[in-house]
Amino acid sequence: MNKRIRALAVALAILAVGAYAKDKPSTPIKPKRDEVVFIVKVRTQPSLPVDFLRGYVKESKRGEQPTTAYAALYSKNSFFGYLGHEIGALNEFGYFAVKPNKERTFAFPAIKILALNVSDLSIMVPLNTELTVPEGVTHVYLGSFVFRYSDVYFTPSEIVRLDEFDEVKAELTAAFGDDFNLIRAPLKEASLE
Amino acid sequence: MRKHAWRVGAALALAIALGGCVSAGPSRVSRDEIGDPTDRTLMFGYLGNHGLIVKHALQQARFIQLDPSQPNGLVTAVRPQGDSGIFYLPPVPAGSAWKLLDFTTKSGQTTTRWLQGISGKEPYDPKPAKPGLMYLGAFAQTSRETEAEAGKSYKEWGIFPVEDEGYELEALKAMRSNFKGTAWEAIIDARIQELSV
Numbered sequence: 339m340n341k342r343i344r345a346l347a348v349a350l351a352i353l354a355v356g357a358y359a360k361d362k363p364s365t366p367i368k369p370k371r372d373e374v375v376f377i378v379k380v381r382t383q384p385s386l387p388v389d390f391l392r393g394y395v396k397e398s399k400r401g402e403q404p405t406t407a408y409a410a411l412y413s414k415n416s417f418f419g420y421l422g423h424e425i426g427a428l429n430e431f432g433y434f435a436v437k438p439n440k441e442r443t444f445a446f447p448a449i450k451i452l453a454l455n456v457s458d459l460s461i462m463v464p465l466n467t468e469l470t471v472p473e474g475v476t477h478v479y480l481g482s483f484v485f486r487y488s489d490v491y492f493t494p495s496e497i498v499r500l501d502e503f504d505e506v507k508a509e510l511t512a513a514f515g516d517d518f519n520l521i522r523a524p525l526k527e528a529s530l531e
Numbered sequence: 532m533r534k535h536a537w538r539v540g541a542a543l544a545l546a547i548a549l550g551g552c553v554s555a556g557p558s559r560v561s562r563d564e565i566g567d568p569t570d571r572t573l574m575f576g577y578l579g580n581h582g583l584i585v586k587h588a589l590q591q592a593r594f595i596q597l598d599p600s601q602p603n604g605l606v607t608a609v610r611p612q613g614d615s616g617i618f619y620l621p622p623v624p625a626g627s628a629w630k631l632l633d634f635t636t637k638s639g640q641t642t643t644r645w646l647q648g649i650s651g652k653e654p655y656d657p658k659p660a661k662p663g664l665m666y667l668g669a670f671a672q673t674s675r676e677t678e679a680e681a682g683k684s685y686k687e688w689g690i691f692p693v694e695d696e697g698y699e700l701e702a703l704k705a706m707r708s709n710f711k712g713t714a715w716e717a718i719i720d721a722r723i724q725e726l727s728v
Contacts, residue, residue: 393603394595453649458595458632460648490598490628491652 363426366433366513369476373435374442376523377506379482380407380449380463381429386492391453403455407432409480411446413439414468422450431506442471445528449483461485461492467525477520479506499525555590555637556610556618559709564621568714572659574629575619575706576667577698578608580636588616589672590642592634594657597649601627611705616671617698619706622715625662631655631690636672645672655690664718666702669695700726 369375386405395402408422413436425432428451436444446467453459463485471478481499488495503522510518578589588610596604601624608618623629631653633646652658655670670690677687703723710716 387599390599390603394605458646458648460646461650462648487650489652491630491656492597492650493652494650 363424363432363434364430366510369435373437374471375433375435375477376480377431377433377477378409378425378480379431380425382485386453391459395454395456405453406455408450410448411444414443414445415439444469463497466528468528469523469525474519475521476518478523479503480523556607558610560609560621565713566622568663568718570625570662571622572625572662572665573622573715574657574659574665574667575702577616577669578618579616579671581671581673588614589634593632594620594629595632596627597630598628617702617705625659628658664722666699669693669698
């Protein structure tokens with residue numbers, strides 16, 4: 339019994355420290371050994387009606403959260419398939435690290451936008467893509483995705499991928515000098531399994 | 532103390548049983564939600580959960596109002612016959628835009644919540660243009676064979692239209708008692724007449 343409580347306490351402590359120590363996703367990061375860092379930016383057009391959507395959010399002690407984007411991106415055949423990586427606020431580059439599989443193949447099926455970071459208020463940006471990251475690459479710029487919608491249902495009318503590679507490169511250079519190897523993501527349509 | 536233990540047990544069992552009923556969704560609309568057919572729309576239909584053999588209903592189906600020019604709104608589907616799949620929504624302002632936000636399904640002791648989110652208009656997401664009655668059709672969460680490429684197909688899981696087994700008439704009959712004595716009663720009766728011919 340004592341052991342169990344101790345294990346639980348340790349787990350909680352790790353979680354608490356993890357939450358505290360976590361950088362904002364807008365801060366450039368370096369990959370740990372065996373990792374690849376992905377960079378992506380998300381915006382919507384028109385911007386989301388947050389003043390209206392706020393009417394669905396319960397008052398929280400943490401205060402209001404900004405609208406936050408998440409990436410469904412995982413190394414293929416991974417057990418934690420649909421774990422969402424936080425991209426962070428809209429209109430900013432977000433950085434997150436993923437461990438590759440042996441073939442260094444990743445699935446990137448979708449981006450999810452949570453209005454005011456509330457899980458009920460989720461907007462799916464379907465992409466249905468995959469990519470292979472060459473050996474030696476440390477950073478992969480996925481693109482700057484513009485989600486255009488046409489009605490009050492946020493029905494997607496167009497998803498545009500802009501190229502802001504030079505801006506990403508400048509951010510990384512400012513943070514790490516020339517100690518990184520950045521590529522544009524060679525995205526292709528996901529194959530049927 | 533021990534003498535009363537069975538009573539505590541019985542009360543607890545009853546509470547759990549009742550809790551189980553309540554969690555599936557409301558069975559009536561309250562008087563102050565009924566509104567008026569001159570500016571409100573009473574929407575109804577069928578929402579099922581069809582397995583290979585057994586048919587159930589979606590539970591706790593909630594619809595969210597998404598038009599920023601209209602008031603915020605979150606309504607839970609009323610199930611006048613429990614698990615039959617027949618449902619109606621508390622009358623909402625005509626011109627508002629609703630989306631199925633989430634629902635639960637029950638299998639054995641496991642309750643699963645399915646979150647639909649707020650993006651994309653599906654055929655079961657109603658946008659009532661004019662006041663009065665509006666039948667939404669019959670849909671069920673089920674699997675269907677979908678052609679992917681020539682010669683290849685896969686089982687797709689989602690909410691799809693299902694064959695309408697006279698659900699409109701059934702729903703109207705089931706709703707009727709809730710709207711007795713209101714301005715809706717005559718409209719419901721008139722539609723029942725039309726469908727019964």
